[in-house]
Amino acid sequence: MKWNKYTLKTTTEAIDYISGLMIELGIDGIQIEDNVPLSEEDKKAMFIDYLPTLPKDDGTAYISFYTEEDNDDEALLHKVREKLKEASSFINVGEGTIEKDITEDIDWVNNWKQFFKAFTVGEFYIKPTWEEIDEAHKDMKMIEIDPGTAFGTGKHETTQLCINQLIKYVKPGDIVLDLGCGSGILSIVAKKLEAGKMAMTDIDPAAITASKENFQVNHIAMDDIDLYDGNIIDDEELQKKVGFNKYDVVVANILADVIIPISAIVDKFLKKGGIFISSGIIYMKEEDVVDAIKKNHKLKFMETVNQGDWRAIMAQKILD
Template sequence: MLPVFLYLGGPSLKWMEVCVHTNHEAVEAISNLLIELGADGVSIEDSEVLTRNWTNQYGEIIDLNPDDYPAEGVRIKTYLPEMVSGDEFISQVKTGLLNMKELGLDVGLAEVTGREVDEEDWANEWKQYYKPIRVTEKLTIKPFWEEYIPTSETEQIIELDPGMAFGTGTHPTTTLSMKLMQKYLNPNCTVVDVGCGSGILSIAAVKLGAKQALALDLDPIAVKSASENVELNNVQEIVQVREGDLLKGMGERTDVVVANILAEIIVLFTHDLPRVLVPGGIFIGSGIIEEKAGLVIQSLKTNGLQVLETVHQDGWVAIAAKKW
């Protein structure tokens, strides 16, 4: 995962940079923790990009500087204006990390550091890292400021604003999700995106031919982000975004459910899949580390779904399953 910025605040003369060094599994949980504690945004620096076999075929990313990334694991950073108590914020972060450990989440090193930085245009300088990214044969993700001409009539462009919890599409969880979606989504199907985040999978679904998509997320910030990205792609007539706690309270049925979230979260709603999916409906789950894939597979089978396929990339797994 490349540096990912969500920037909502205004300028200040001084910033307190708070950094949490963790592992890949805990990125989403810790990012949410920082936002819940009042951070206006997060940046994510992932060591994995330095070992990836990048190609320039689609102008993805060039000239990565190793100094910008940790030697291992992931650094999650946020910037606090000078009027906010950095020491108090760091103390709250450490308490939150301890709570995560008690709940059984592996947060890795979980080292928390803080330093004062002078005002810089850090909210914009990262744009140099992002270029249009060809994720599958049919799907290309494009930062809204970049010019890009599709290379074929079948190539679909997903416009995203990196100021809104941007997912670049380079992370294996997103790539694997979209590859399975391209394979299993039928034209004119309906899709529910659980834990939609920036809305990228809902947008991808309609770009692949879905007639309707419902994007659900419990986080109001994610709902706002997804709604804005949906409008950016001019698909607001067929993608509905709303707050929702997984599949709780959902009465309508759908052809496909997609979820790019933690394995521990997926198993919380697999029992709802038989109720929500139509006969023959498809579930696509991603965001699963290899060590937790068995947990998800067993939960799907226990609830009567047949696992069709598992795909792997860089320690991550995505699963396609079917309701008979």
């Protein structure tokens, strides 16, 4: 089978943000090329003995994605270009040109797995389903995850930020809402922290399937978990199904441009005193998210925590 390969010329500065945009647009997998030297941590994670010699890094990067050869991709490419135009107002996206090529079939489903290795966050040991348990971590809370090609492994800074905040705020028996659940890893973390009833939403039906599969792998029953496919921001019927004034914790690891409109409505779902954990926020969007939270007079901004270029921002529903 042949595939369309679209390659976007951009900058290393914009890689993380544009990658997030592509995921938001439903692009299942991307390939990133740049000349940024690998760190020692990267070297260890990829089991590379010798770092490759790269040309001088001039800040240029390429992000490629693939579609089936007979796809009509004009609508998707238009959305990508529109998102790039919006992003160019606050980040250097470089040339922003997109070139098309045709490539032969590759085992995308399995090739990426060589880069997903076990890691720890706080009290959690997170490993891919196909990797053996490391005896050194056998006494930690273990999560097995098989994200497939469409959802994150949990190793990204934004997910780690959320996990650490869930550890901080979730108490046994808490009712938790996971907005944009993806692979379900944050909900699994909440359950491992002894959360009670839960609800999970995502705009992608495949996320619901992936979440169910990952709960099953981790031997967690879903009897007290509701899963919803839909857009919580615009769908008032979905909002009613999710339920109002009932959640102790709401977590959303998406993107700043989605967190901002969520901030205007998240108080509907929270109990008084409930905590809103938001992540997926690139550093240059931090102020915008904080402003959005402060505009909702039923929320009180609490704190921002950092990891690399990413931010998690916490707020609390006002008690009065």
